[in-house]
Structures are given as C-alpha cells and as structure tokens.
Amino acid sequence: MEDKKPLLEMVGISKSFPGVKALQDVNLKVHSGEVVALLGENGAGKSTLMKILSGVYKKDEGKVLIEGNEVDIQGIKHAESMGITIIHQELSVLPNLTVSENIFLGNEKFDKGTRRINKAWMRERSLGFLEQIGCNINPDTLVKDINVGEMQMIEIAKALTKNSGIIIMDEPTTALTDVETKNLFTVIRKLKEKGMAVIYISHRLDEIFQICDSITVLRDGKYVGDVETKSVTKDDLITMMVGRKLEEQFPYKEVDKTKTLLKVDNISLKDKVRNVSFEVKAGEILGIAGLMGAGRTELAKTIFGDYKKSSGEICIDGQKVSINSPKDAISHGVCYLSEDRKKEGLILGMSVRENMTISNLKSYENSLKRINKKAEKEEVDKYIKKLSVKTPHREQLIKNLSGGNQQKVILAKWLMLSPKILIIDEPTKGIDVGAKKEIYEVLNELKSAGKAVIMISSDMAEIIGVSDRVIVMHEGKLTGELKRDELTQENIMKYAVGI
Numbered sequence: 001m002e003d004k005k006p007l008l009e010m011v012g013i014s015k016s017f018p019g020v021k022a023l024q025d026v027n028l029k030v031h032s033g034e035v036v037a038l039l040g041e042n043g044a045g046k047s048t049l050m051k052i053l054s055g056v057y058k059k060d061e062g063k064v065l066i067e068g069n070e071v072d073i074q075g076i077k078h079a080e081s082m083g084i085t086i087i088h089q090e091l092s093v094l095p096n097l098t099v100s101e102n103i104f105l106g107n108e109k110f111d112k113g114t115r116r117i118n119k120a121w122m123r124e125r126s127l128g129f130l131e132q133i134g135c136n137i138n139p140d141t142l143v144k145d146i147n148v149g150e151m152q153m154i155e156i157a158k159a160l161t162k163n164s165g166i167i168i169m170d171e172p173t174t175a176l177t178d179v180e181t182k183n184l185f186t187v188i189r190k191l192k193e194k195g196m197a198v199i200y201i202s203h204r205l206d207e208i209f210q211i212c213d214s215i216t217v218l219r220d221g222k223y224v225g226d227v228e229t230k231s232v233t234k235d236d237l238i239t240m241m242v243g244r245k246l247e248e249q250f251p252y253k254e255v256d257k258t259k260t261l262l263k264v265d266n267i268s269l270k271d272k273v274r275n276v277s278f279e280v281k282a283g284e285i286l287g288i289a290g291l292m293g294a295g296r297t298e299l300a301k302t303i304f305g306d307y308k309k310s311s312g313e314i315c316i317d318g319q320k321v322s323i324n325s326p327k328d329a330i331s332h333g334v335c336y337l338s339e340d341r342k343k344e345g346l347i348l349g350m351s352v353r354e355n356m357t358i359s360n361l362k363s364y365e366n367s368l369k370r371i372n373k374k375a376e377k378e379e380v381d382k383y384i385k386k387l388s389v390k391t392p393h394r395e396q397l398i399k400n401l402s403g404g405n406q407q408k409v410i411l412a413k414w415l416m417l418s419p420k421i422l423i424i425d426e427p428t429k430g431i432d433v434g435a436k437k438e439i440y441e442v443l444n445e446l447k448s449a450g451k452a453v454i455m456i457s458s459d460m461a462e463i464i465g466v467s468d469r470v471i472v473m474h475e476g477k478l479t480g481e482l483k484r485d486e487l488t489q490e491n492i493m494k495y496a497v498g499i
C-alpha cells in the first residue's frame with residue numbers, strides 16, 4: 001500500500017483543550033477504496049482527530065494533506081466541499097422530517113421561480129442515493145418511524161449527496177442489531193468499490209477484523225502506529241491500545257450464593273413481556289440474553305417500575321413489594337442502568353461531580369440538611385479512580401468527556417446508590433477493552449458484597465464470561481436457563497431464536 005499516494009494524510013496533529021492534551025503529534029494515512037480503523041481506549045482522541053478532519057474543531061498544530069496538497073480546513077462546510085463527511089457518535093437526523101428532507105438537510109433544492117423547496121426533485125434524488133446503497137426505504141417516511149439502522153443509512157445517503165470521498169463513521173454500530181450491522185458492512189463494501197474511503201471507529205475488534213483494511217492505533221492522544229489488519233491478532237491490537245498485555249479479559253469469581261434477593265413471578269407487560277418468572281440470589285450475576293427486541297429491556301423497565309406491569313408479582317428479600325415507579329424501586333434497593341444512557345442518564349450542562357451525585361445527594365446531608373461537600377467530593381474522586389474516568393478534574397462539564405467516559409460517569413452514579421439489586425442494560429456499550437475489565441471487577445465486587453446483579457447484554461463473550469447463570473428470552477418469553485458450566489454460544493443462540 002505504501003507505494004500508492006494516500007488520498008488523505010494527517011501529519012503531526014496536536015490539539016489541546018483547557019487542562020487536556022487531547023492529541024499530540026498524531027498521524028493518519030488513508031488511501032482511496034480503503035477502510036481504515038481508528039482504534040484506542042476511551043478518551044484516546046479518536047473523535048477529536050475526526051472532528052478536526054471534518055472541520056468541527058481547529059487543530060493547534062500539524063498538517064492535513066489531500067492527494068498530497070496541504071489544506072487548511074476552515075469549518076464543516078469547507079470540509080464537506082473537499083469531500084469529507086462525518087457521521088457522529090450521536091446521529092443527527094431530525095425525527096419530524098421525512099427521509100428525503102433529512103438527506104438534503106442544509107442542501108435543499110429551491111425552485112428558481114417560486115423559491116419554494118422542490119420536494120419532488122429531492123425525493124427523486126433521494127431514491128437514487130438510497131438505491132446506490134441498496135436501501136429500499138420510502139423517502140416520504142418520517143424519520144421518527146424508522147429504526148436506528150435505517151437512520152444510519154440515511155446519514156450515509158446524506159454523505160453521498162455531498163459527493164464525499166471520505167466518510168468518517170464514529171462508532172456506527174453501537175445501537176445496531178446484528179442484521180443491521182451486516183447491512184452496514186455491505187454498504188461499506190459498496191462505498192469501497194466506488195473508490196471511496198471510510199474511517200471507521202469502533203471498540204468491537206471483531207468488526208474491525210471483518211471490515212477494515214488497516215488500523216491506526218492511538219493511546220492517550222498519541223500515535224502508536226498503523227498496521228495492516230491481516231498482519232495482526234486481537235491480542236496485538238489490545239497490547240497496542242492499552243500499552244500492556246491484558247490477561248484474563250473476563251475476571252470471574254465464585255461467591256457463595258445465599259438468600260434469594262429478587263423473585264419475579266409471572267410478570268407480563270402486554271404482549272412485550274409474557275409470564276416471566278425468575279429468581280436472583282445474593283452473590284450472583286444473572287445474565288439475560290436474547291436477540292434485540294426479545295423484550296429484555298422491557299422486562300427490566302417493568303421490574304424497575306418504568307412501565308406498569310399488566311400482571312405478576314415481585315418479591316424482594318422474601319417480601320412482596322409494590323413497585324409503581326422508579327422511585328419505589330430505588331427505595332427497595334433496585335437500580336436500573338438504562339442502555340440508552342445518553343438519553344436517560346446524562347445532564348450535559350452539569351459537571352462530572354453533579355452527574356454522579358445528583359440522585360444521591362441526600363446521603364451526604366448532615367443533621368442540619370446541609371450537604372457534606374467534602375464527603376461528596378471524596379466519593380466522586382473514588383469513583384473517578386475506580387473506573388479510570390478520563391477527566392482533568394471532577395468539575396469538568398460532562399459534555400467535554402469522551403463518549404466512553406460519559407458512560408462510566410453514569411455507571412458510577414448508580415453504583416454510588418449501592419443498590420441491593422442492580423439491573424444493568426448493555427453495561428459496556430461504547431467502552432474500551434481495558435475499561436470493560438474494570439467494570440466486570442466492579443460487578444464482581446458487588447457480588448462479593450452480597451448484592452445481586454442482573455446483566456442484560458448482547459455481547460456473547462461478555463455474557464458467557466461474566467454471568468453465574470443466564471436466562472434467555474425470545475419474543476417476550478423466557479425460553480431457557482443455563483448454568484455457568486452450560487454456557488456456550490450455541491446453547492444461548494438455540495434459546496434466543498426460540499427453538
């Protein structure tokens with residue numbers, strides 16, 4: 001590959017934010033028709049580098065060359081005019097507009113005479129772009145009525161309208177099902193055939209091996225190196241990313257299981273959850289597996305009182321309880337960490353400290369109802385350290401943290417409530433391999449402290465590696481239960497597809 005002139009080269013890029021050196025002397029090379037992975041731990045600088053390339057941020061130092069010519073990227077529109085488009089970690093489609101209105105957002109076609117938006121033209125062109133990526137969605141559909149996978153396709157179609165030569169995808173698959181991910185890869189291969197280049201960010205190493213030609217690794221804002229995918233192993237990549245070998249990705253700990261902490265009896269939520277019964281013991285991590293849409297999140301939210309159950313009973317510590325709201329659930333020691341942490345968990349305008357302690361301020365009150373600030377700060381610092389949250393200090397606004405580090409803050413917030421029963425939905429989505437292990441250690445600690453953990457996860461390796469026992473759901477029903485020594489991918493899949 002070295003003999004061909006790169007389509008894009010970033011050389012010696014540096015960027016600082018107050019208190020943070022986000023990038024230091026970073027290089028990146030991308031050729032036409034190539035998919036390049038950008039890999040690194042949470043906070044390594046991946047999104048920042050891509051925001052510089054796409055004109056969102058200005059670099060402090062370094063050079064950007066397109067086909068060998070140095071360019072000075074002035075802003076997003078300017079980057080787009082040079083053929084660079086970014087699809088951000090959070091999608092930016094507008095739910096109340098149609099598919100074609102979204103595709104041409106900011107690029108609308110106006111009639112010369114009437115100065116009205118020419119919807120028919122946009123519709124027609126949208127069909128063409130969608131067809132190019134093999135997506136047969138109706139351009140008149142409102143975006144709120146389509147699924148996340150399709151929204152992703154719209155973002156790509158939008159990039160095509162801008163004549164992009166380089167499309168940046170920042171963690172595109174975190175919210176996608178396996179089928180949608182496959183579709184996305186088919187589209188990426190089509191883009192490659194057209195000679196376009198894709199820069200692909202993901203924490204899922206399997207995906208990187210499937211779709212990327214080469215990999216550039218960053219660590220702590222610094223360039224570690226670039227390698228061809230076919231010449232490395234997963235372990236090589238992990239070592240490059242975290243700077244050391246990562247033994248035992250799934251630390252497991254056998255703990256004496258004592259009394260039953262949670263008993264769920266015949267719970268239903270209309271047709272979403274159907275007559276589900278199970279128990280979790282103190283000292284146990286119960287995994288809930290299933291395909292997307294199997295009703296796992298609905299089950300969790302029903303137990304947590306977010307949804308009103310249509311039938312069934314819940315017992316905690318042997319006592320029948322009535323849970324009609326999350327507040328009730330929390331008062332009984334049940335916490336639920338949502339899979340959609342961005343939407344349900346974060347307050348962007350607040351600091352790391354405030355986000356961590358907002359649900360728990362009462363526990364720092366003294367007898368005069370004053371907050372014991374010192375205790376609060378100590379607790380926050382403890383969790384920053386425990387989960388290695390990358391932030392210059394506890395007062396940093398959470399919106400300035402990287403995606404994965406924001407996730408860790410929300411996790412800390414729930415852990416601080418020291419729940420008796422913690423329900424945790426896709427706990428490591430968007431989390432790097434090193435930090436994943438830290439989270440598993442925390443779950444093991446809860447286990448040892450006699451708490452119960454219920455972990456919903458679509459990551460097979462994780463559910464097999466971490467759980468003491470797994471129950472599997474299919475179309476709202478429990479279809480199977482597996483003990484730790486029965487946990488294999490085949491056994492789980494068998495129940496997950498409902499046979």
Ligand SMILES: Nc1ncnc2c1ncn2[C@@H]1O[C@H](COP(=O)(O)OP(=O)(O)OP(=O)(O)O)[C@@H](O)[C@H]1O
Binds near residue numbers: 401
């Ligand atoms: N606007 C900002 N203000 C202050 N600090 C920032 C800002 N944007 C990013 N940072 C910091 O720069 C560093 C790199 O962040 P970046 O978002 O690029 O990481 P990342 O590699 O994309 O991580 P993740 O995998 O978690 O998404 C982090 O320490 C982050 O807190």
Ligand SMILES: [Mg+2]
Binds near residue numbers: 046047048089170403
């Ligand atoms: Mg990021």
